[in-house]
Amino acid sequence: MTKIVLVAAVARNGAIGVKGGLPWRIPSDLKHLRATTWGRPMIMGRKTFDSIGKPLPGRESIVVTRDASFAHEGVHVARSIDDAIVIGAARAQAMGVEEIMVVGGGELYRATLDRADRIVLSEVDLAPEGDSFFPALDMSRWREVSRETPPRGENDDAAFTVRVLERV
Ligand SMILES: NC(=O)c1ccc[n+]([C@@H]2O[C@H](COP(=O)([O-])OP(=O)(O)OC[C@H]3O[C@@H](n4cnc5c(N)ncnc54)[C@H](OP(=O)(O)O)[C@@H]3O)[C@@H](O)[C@H]2O)c1
Numbered sequence: 001m002t003k004i005v006l007v008a009a010v011a012r013n014g015a016i017g018v019k020g021g022l023p024w025r026i027p028s029d030l031k032h033l034r035a036t037t038w039g040r041p042m043i044m045g046r047k048t049f050d051s052i053g054k055p056l057p058g059r060e061s062i063v064v065t066r067d068a069s070f071a072h073e074g075v076h077v078a079r080s081i082d083d084a085i086v087i088g089a090a091r092a093q094a095m096g097v098e099e100i101m102v103v104g105g106g107e108l109y110r111a112t113l114d115r116a117d118r119i120v121l122s123e124v125d126l127a128p129e130g131d132s133f134f135p136a137l138d139m140s141r142w143r144e145v146s147r148e149t150p151p152r153g154e155n156d157d158a159a160f161t162v163r164v165l166e167r168v
Contacts, residue, residue: 002089004115006102007036008134009122009160015130017105020051023128028153029160033103034058036120041091042101043084045108046070059101060091064108081111106132113137119165126158143168 009029010016017023037059044052046065055061055074062076064084070077076091078084088100102112113135119142121134142165152159 002092003099003117004085004102004112005099005118005120006109006112006116007033007120008104008109009033009124010134011124011126011128011130013127013130014133014136015128016109016134017051017132018128018130020047022051023130024124024126024157026124026153026156026158026160028150028156029122029124032122032150032162037101037103039095040097040099040101041088041095042103043078043088043108043112044103045105048103048105048108049075051105060095062087062091081108085115106134110135117167121163121165122160123163124158124160137165141168142166 008016011023015023039058041060041062043062043064046063046067049063060076062078062084064078064081066079076087078087085100092098092100102108144163145166146164147161149159149161
């Protein structure tokens with residue numbers, strides 16, 4: 001079965017976004033996101049897609065929206081989470097991978113957490129103002145399988161630690 005993997009950068013206070021964008025500038029985490037999602041299908045909410053504005057290269061984007069008129073060149077459109085997972089599983093198979101990546105934002109993380117097999121969490125060492133948050137995790141249901149703190153880049157607003165959690 002195709003695995004569902006949530007990938008998120010989360011501040012100490014749970015913030016993931018503010019005013020439609022990220023609350024920080026951390027190029028090293030964007031590089032990590034690129035490597036983690038490369039060659040894989042990615043599911044994202046329409047608001048997250050709007051904040052990026054285009055399909056990201058080297059991956060396939062599946063945008064979830066209730067807006068029947070939404071269309072954008074180079075992206076798959078799903079009208080529900082179930083649809084997005086069906087499309088994601090088919091695309092994963094076509095791409096020869098076993099994972100569908102859910103890359104945000106807050107509404108999408110909340111809607112998919114119960115079905116997730118793994119979470120790749122960048123814990124950002126900041127507590128910024130935010131209006132989108134990662135859902136609270138019940139740590140009795142997740143076990144940490146790896147943890148790594150990449151060296152802080154000179155253009156990074158903060159350091160971050162990548163923790164990979166798997167469902168118990
Ligand atoms: N730190 C991180 O790792 C990270 C990652 C991604 C995003 N973000 C940030 O998160 C924020 C965006 O998050 P958000 O929670 O506001 O929005 P979001 O999850 O990106 O998108 C929400 C939209 O997705 C669609 N949607 C959600 N659930 C659906 C369902 N069950 N069926 C059909 N459509 C559904 C709806 O689109 P329609 O309104 O078109 O119907 C909804 O308005 C931004 O600030 C962004 O920068 C942070």
